[in-house]
Amino acid sequence: MHIVVCIKQVPDTKNVRIDPDTHTLVRQGVESIINPFDMFAVEGALKIKDLNGARVTVMTMGPPQAAEALRETLGLGADDAVLLSDRAFAGSDTWATSTTLSAAIRKMGDVDLILCGKQAVDGDTAQVGPEMAALLDVPYATFVKKIDIEEPGFLKVLRQTDEGSELWKLQLPALLTVIKELGEPRVPSLRHKMRAKKAEIAVWGNAELGLDPNSTGLCGSFTQVVRVFSPQRRTNRIQLEGSIENQAEQLFQYLKKARVPGL
Amino acid sequence: MKAIVDGQKCTVCGVCSDACPMGAIALRENQVEISDDCSLCGICVDTCEFGALSLPEVGHGPSEDLGSYRGVWVYAEWREGKVHGVSHELLSAGRILADKRGVELGAVLLGSGLDDQMAGELISYGAEVVYVVDAPELAHFTDERYSKCIVELVNRKRPEIVLAGATSMGRSFIPRVAAGLKTGLTADCTELDIGDEGHLLQTRPAFGGNIMATIICPNRRPQMATVRPKVMKPVRMDGRQGRIERVELPSRCFEARVEVLEVIAEQDQTAKLTEADVIVSGGRGLRSAENFHLIEELAGLMNGAVGASRGAVEEGWMAPSHQVGQTGRTVAPTLYVAVGISGAVQHLVGMQGSQVIVAVNKDASAPIFDVATYGVVADLFEFLPEFVKRIKRER
Ligand SMILES: Cc1cc2nc3c(=O)[nH]c(=O)nc-3n(C[C@H](O)[C@H](O)[C@H](O)COP(=O)(O)OP(=O)(O)OC[C@H]3O[C@@H](n4cnc5c(N)ncnc54)[C@H](O)[C@@H]3O)c2cc1C
Ligand SMILES: Nc1ncnc2c1ncn2[C@@H]1O[C@H](COP(=O)(O)O)[C@@H](O)[C@H]1O
Numbered sequence: 150m151h152i153v154v155c156i157k158q159v160p161d162t163k164n165v166r167i168d169p170d171t172h173t174l175v176r177q178g179v180e181s182i183i184n185p186f187d188m189f190a191v192e193g194a195l196k197i198k199d200l201n202g203a204r205v206t207v208m209t210m211g212p213p214q215a216a217e218a219l220r221e222t223l224g225l226g227a228d229d230a231v232l233l234s235d236r237a238f239a240g241s242d243t244w245a246t247s248t249t250l251s252a253a254i255r256k257m258g259d260v261d262l263i264l265c266g267k268q269a270v271d272g273d274t275a276q277v278g279p280e281m282a283a284l285l286d287v288p289y290a291t292f293v294k295k296i297d298i299e300e301p302g303f304l305k306v307l308r309q310t311d312e313g314s315e316l317w318k319l320q321l322p323a324l325l326t327v328i329k330e331l332g333e334p335r336v337p338s339l340r341h342k343m344r345a346k347k348a349e350i351a352v353w354g355n356a357e358l359g360l361d362p363n364s365t366g367l368c369g370s371f372t373q374v375v376r377v378f379s380p381q382r383r384t385n386r387i388q389l390e391g392s393i394e395n396q397a398e399q400l401f402q403y404l405k406k407a408r409v410p411g412l
Numbered sequence: 413m414k415a416i417v418d419g420q421k422c423t424v425c426g427v428c429s430d431a432c433p434m435g436a437i438a439l440r441e442n443q444v445e446i447s448d449d450c451s452l453c454g455i456c457v458d459t460c461e462f463g464a465l466s467l468p469e470v471g472h473g474p475s476e477d478l479g480s481y482r483g484v485w486v487y488a489e490w491r492e493g494k495v496h497g498v499s500h501e502l503l504s505a506g507r508i509l510a511d512k513r514g515v516e517l518g519a520v521l522l523g524s525g526l527d528d529q530m531a532g533e534l535i536s537y538g539a540e541v542v543y544v545v546d547a548p549e550l551a552h553f554t555d556e557r558y559s560k561c562i563v564e565l566v567n568r569k570r571p572e573i574v575l576a577g578a579t580s581m582g583r584s585f586i587p588r589v590a591a592g593l594k595t596g597l598t599a600d601c602t603e604l605d606i607g608d609e610g611h612l613l614q615t616r617p618a619f620g621g622n623i624m625a626t627i628i629c630p631n632r633r634p635q636m637a638t639v640r641p642k643v644m645k646p647v648r649m650d651g652r653q654g655r656i657e658r659v660e661l662p663s664r665c666f667e668a669r670v671e672v673l674e675v676i677a678e679q680d681q682t683a684k685l686t687e688a689d690v691i692v693s694g695g696r697g698l699r700s701a702e703n704f705h706l707i708e709e710l711a712g713l714m715n716g717a718v719g720a721s722r723g724a725v726e727e728g729w730m731a732p733s734h735q736v737g738q739t740g741r742t743v744a745p746t747l748y749v750a751v752g753i754s755g756a757v758q759h760l761v762g763m764q765g766s767q768v769i770v771a772v773n774k775d776a777s778a779p780i781f782d783v784a785t786y787g788v789v790a791d792l793f794e795f796l797p798e799f800v801k802r803i804k805r806e807r
Contacts, residue, residue: 160433160619185739212449239414240452240467243587244596270738271433271619274599276587279555283591288556288669291584305673311580311686312491313678317554320669329732329739367452367468371596375613376626377455388787396788397798400770401806403786407768409747410689411714412803 150203152194152262154227155250155278156187158211158218159271183218186266188334190327191222193296194264195335201298204228206257210238210249216350223345224337231257235354240367243272247280249365252358254285262304263324267292278326288319294330414450414468415457419443421464428456428465433619455623480570481633484510487562487576487586488519488534488542495530497687498577500537500646502639505604506575507538507647512606516540518571522561524551528656535654537646543569544658549666552675553581556668559588564665566593571634573612575604578638590636596629597636602643602765612637617761641686642744643765685734690716690747693736693763696723697752697773697792704729706796707751713803719743719763721753737762752792755780772796 219230268275282289436449590597603615720730748766771784
């Protein structure tokens with residue numbers, strides 16, 4: 150079984166904050182991390198490898214330094230890594246990203262299972278997985294928290310919905326987007342880390358993928374950002390002062406006036 | 413490709429460099445330099461007050477006659493015979509968009525054994541026409557079948573805008589619809605409007621809620637967006653007229669390589685959170701799992717649900733299903749009370765749509781106060797018992 154895990158390098162949003170004066174993002178000291186959901190996908194793939202045996206390829210589309218992210222997952226036990234990097238890929242929206250990623254999957258040819266994170270924490274769109282599945286015309290399930298392989302050629306997955314969970318059976322090849330419950334990422338082993346350090350990472354540009362340049366990057370994107378601004382913060386906040394009794398009394402009166410149920 | 417700097421206009425003030433989320437803009441002696449890290453997001457373009465930055469001209473131009481697409485559609489989600497609240501909200505929002513465009517508002521209802529009552533409900537929230545696809549294969553939601561049905565309907569009727577709720581269902585299958593139609597999709601919008609050129613302006617938070625971005629899809633139709641539940645206001649108007657069209661679709665729309673084996677409903681806190689009118693959430697300031705009884709008591713008094721920050725969930729004081737925020741639930745109740753929560757952006761994005769926000773924190777500079785309607789700077793262990801006492805006094 151050949152599993153491809155799609156990972157993305159994202160700014161560590163934990164440290165991103167807004168400059169109160171300029172209302173712009175302060176990025177100083179913000180590092181890049183692997184999208185946390187993608188780490189669960191890597192873990193999911195490695196679990197299948199441990200249990201059933203599989204070849205795990207990690208793939209990312211990004212700038213040359215995204216190779217570091219791939220190396221990190223090789224250290225966890227992934228077998229191969231592919232970096233899709235080309236200036237022609239810059240500025241991709243989810244459609245252009247899915248187009249590029251699925252072209253790479255087609256080039257690999259023998260892929261049985263594709264794992265993606267539920268969403269990337271920088272864009273938060275959760276679209277790339279399902280769009281790739283559509284472009285590759287494979288069945289998929291989103292928000293997967295458990296994967297079982299019982300019958301050859303099929304997959305049983307448990308997915309989380311707003312109302313509970315659902316047990317689905319999918320025909321392979323298939324694509325899954327995964328959530329935290331699939332399992333926290335393991336720690337890298339020394340053996341894998343040694344291998345990762347020396348491992349050759351394949352870099353594919355558009356020369357290798359052979360896509361129409363008009364269908365990649367900014368050119369291939371259907372959506373356009375026309376305005377970016379800081380979210381409005383409440384400026385009319387009322388600060389409740391005085392003794393604890395006083396604060397409690399004031400809050401009670403305000404909430405009562407606001408017709409909060411039960412008050 | 414990367415952003416372009418006009419050396420004549422640039423004053424090397426550095427504002428763009430601070431704003432760039434990719435850290436791709438470096439200040440050199442008398443010019444700014446953009447590295448290959450540029451992702452062409454365009455944030456710098458907006459921050460430059462001298463108009464020195466621009467993005468390279470691209471785009472493939474309208475692929476076909478965009479004007480032949482008319483109408484606004486809402487995908488109507490439902491559960492157990494009841495229309496989902498987000499569909500009411502979207503119809504009301506869609507009504508405004510359709511009026512601005514001077515076009516019809518339609519709703520799409522997929523399922524098995526659908527009676528006209530639900531369709532009637534959609535009409536009372538603003539739909540002029542309801543397209544109903546009723547087939548046994550649609551009894552359970554699967555991405556494949558549901559997306560094929562919508563793609564087929566859109567190809568036949570050609571609406572210019574298609575909206576759906578950013579629920580687990582909408583976020584799951586709408587991307588496949590967009591890909592099937594080869595059009596753009598904006599996820600998780602919080603605001604929709606029609607621009608001067610007639611495009612749908614889709615506004616959504618990005619970078620964990622640190623910034624808002626307005627996005628358009630200028631060259632493809634339909635323009636598609638998923639919208640967060642609880643941000644638009646539902647408006648019901650009884651006595652509205654509308655028509656119900658039952659549509660037959662070819663059998664290929666119902667083929668799937670996925671089988672739903674079991675649906676396990678969980679009547680847990682998760683569902684309660686998104687529907688609750690009042691939520692009281694606790695954070696790391698609570699110091700222990702036991703202390704959450706303070707939160708539970710207050711929530712109970714107001715018939716509310718209990719939420720938690722990731723801090724509290726990571727400590728193991730609350731189950732993950734209670735988590736509010738970027739990796740938890742997005743909520744927008746009438747009242748949100750944040751107790752002992754610092755207000756990290758990832759928490760704020762999940763609750764800042766709430767109507768009234770109360771923050772209780774002993775640190776007056778905690779960012780949670782930035783979004784609060786009422787700020788209480790106090791020790792929660794003193795304040796909560798006092799406040800509970802005050803509520804009880806009234807009974
Ligand atoms: C990718 C990513 C996703 C994330 N997703 C989420 C998410 O979905 N939801 C979420 O909540 N977080 C999320 N986080 C984490 C977030 O960044 C914060 O770490 C988290 O919200 C902090 O939780 P907290 O406010 O409870 O704890 P802290 O930041 O430790 O704040 C505790 C607060 O309690 C106050 N306090 C302490 N004692 C008292 C007292 N006696 N009385 C009154 N006040 C007191 C303190 O002043 C402080 O402000 C995410 C982070 C990342 C990187
Ligand atoms: N540039 C990328 N390279 C590889 N995988 C990606 C990329 N962008 C998104 N993905 C995958 O798609 C998932 C959803 O991303 P998004 O649609 O951006 O929220 C991520 O969790 C990744 O698994």
